[in-house]
Amino acid sequence: MxxxxxxxxxxxxxxxxxxxxxxxxxxxxxxxxVFFYTPTQVSAGEAPQQRTFRIGGMVRPGSVQRQADGLSVQFIVTDTAKDMPVIYTGILPDLFREGKGVVAQGMLEASGVFRAKEVLAKHDENYMPPEAQHALDQANKASTIVNP
Known part of the structure; x- marks a missing residue:
């Protein structure tokens, strides 16, 4: 036993x-x-509150505003249907440009501004993150259905 x-x-x-x-x-x-969301999904409330996630799309032309400290920058990420303001403090990737694809990782503030801790830019002429490309395709489909 x-x-x-x-x-x-x-x-x-x-x-x-x-x-x-x-x-x-x-x-x-x-x-x-860390999950990926588009500006449309974030504005619809699908993104988590008080958790880190990624947002992606295109940098809206004319939206990049650099601050006097040389490290802080504000810009708008769009999926052509909705826009999301982003604030980032740090050194941006060399390939970061207006009108180009971008993925930012961070948290959504209560004010509706996305505070990025990391910004990733596309790395060659034809590349876009698959999630961002899919989001842009979906937004384009939705806008052509609404505005034929």
């Missing part, structure tokens, strides 16, 4: 350890998971 109880205790201990390890891994994965 004694060996049987030892074996059961070892099995239960192993299962508990495995469950704790799985919970820690899943928690770490969940906290590092």
């Amino acid at each position: 004694k060996n049987r109880h030892k074996r059961a205790a070892i099995i239960v201990g192993g299962l508990v350890s495995l469950a704790v390890a799985a919970a820690l891994v899943l928690n770490a994965f969940q906290s590092n998971l």
Whole structure:
């Protein structure tokens, strides 16, 4: 009987350890998971509040405003249907331009402004992040249905 109880205790201990390890891994994965949203989805309330996410689209021409400190910049990301104001403090990628594709990672403030912690720009002439291209295609379809 004694060996049987030892074996059961070892099995239960192993299962508990495995469950704790799985919970820690899943928690770490969940906290590092970042979803992509378009300005239309953000304005519709689909983006998470108080969580980091990515927003992507095109930088609206004429919207880039650099601040006097040389590091802060404001610009508008659009998917041609909706616009989202973005504020970023840091060094922008060399390929960041008005009218070009961009993906920004950060959080939505209560004021409706997206505070970016990271800005990614396209890296060659024909590249656009697949999510951003899909969002632009969907926005173009929606605008042609509304305005034939």
